[in-house]
Amino acid sequence: MTKSILTFGFFFFSLAAISQVRDEGAIKQIFDEALSKGKSYEMLTDLCVNIGPRLSGSPGAAASVEWSRHVMEGFGFDSVWLQPVLVPHWVRGTKEIGRINSKKRGTVEVNVCSLGGSVSTGPAGIAAGIVEVKNFDELKLLGTKGVQGKIVFFNRAMDPTKLNTFAAYGGAVDQRGNGSSEAAKYGAVAVLVRSMGSNLEDYPHTGNMRYAPNVTKIPALAISTRHAELVSKLLKDEKDLQFYMENHSVTLEDAPSFNVVGEIKGSEFPNEIIVVGGHLDSWDLGQGAHDDGAGCVQSIEVLRLFNAIGYKPKRTIRAVMFMNEENGLRGGNAYAELAAKNKEQHIAAIESDRGGFVPRGFTVPTEEKAKAKVRSWKPLLEPYGLSDFSEEGGGADIGPLASQGVALLGFLPDSQRYFNYHHSAEDTIDKVDKRELELGAASMAAMVYLIDKYGLK
16 A cells, blocks of 8 residues: 555656656746747837837827737737727827926026926916925925916925835826825915925826816926926925926827737637737837837737747637726726627636836735645746745736636736836837847747646636
8 A cells, every 4th residue: 555655746746757757848938939030029129119109099009909909910820910999199299398497597498398287388388485394294294375367386306215116106106196186175276296206307207197086187297306306305405485386288089009919829718818028009209118108019029939839828818908008008008998888708818017127036826725826836937036925916907807706816027127218208128138139029928828727726
């Protein structure tokens, strides 16, 4: 009996060892193909240079839809289709003006840009006194007496001591999103918000803002971090400092657009779906290279890599180019709604929306069994620099799938440089390293390979 048990145990140990060797070989094939014959950088260059900015509702966004379909069809995926979605259509208008009017220093031009969704100042612009606050509690203390008729300047920097720059961003971004409506409650005529950037820079960062219902809509502009420091310094010496701003943005009627979906059909469990995706839309100041052209081309590359190495997935693998993450999340919501309506069985979704930087790991599902399984693959992935599996959660576009019990993961690259470029004119193809982008695509493909082979239950 003991000998039989030992033989049985050795048999399964041998099978596990053989399986690990096979997995190591398959993952090496994926990385070798991506690093020697990868197409992700070529795709991203085409998207950034020949199409460029892709804000929802814009001609660039429409062109990127056709680009995505053409690229995926060209790679010979089993099927490619468009999923209709109605998206917001906000237009920036002519270049914004920001100007400090100081009794001591005269007129000083500063770099500003409208926040996404902001109303216009009108052609005459707005000139008013300016008051600085770091948070909504300070705003409340000023009250109507200290705010009415003035421009509120939100000047809370991202916390430089946080090694996770996304945590630093999360600790500062509420002033961008809600600052306008909070200030309007006390009679402010406009808001100026310090850009969400990690360093002192001369260029402003845009990003979405929201108007609360039943509150007066006032213009909201971002100011570069370096010029935010200047305004703050001048206010310390000159309490009655004046500021002039002018923007000409407008919100038009919602526009028709699409998510773009490509897939490879599963050979054994075609009704079980694994999604990889990024968002196709970008802000209008740069080329949307890191945010999120990188995530889109990496997701397409996952499917191409499988075809290139001859891997036939057991489950259906989908690459989804989501539309309208930046200012509405309409694409992510529409995809989840259709999945529920069609009773599709998604077992996992992976989003890449943290830039095309060097891979560090993945965020993991919140469900304990799935989390443990993903972390058990660390020895297979660690040789490729994928060692961080500490965070939970997925991404904004795949978030709506959570209510359907889908395991959500996020590709996790190094975050230190991301907010140098995020939502700014600096988010261009020359800021993306070819090898780092290719490593990211291979990392995502390796994770999909493991989920496809072993599942998450």
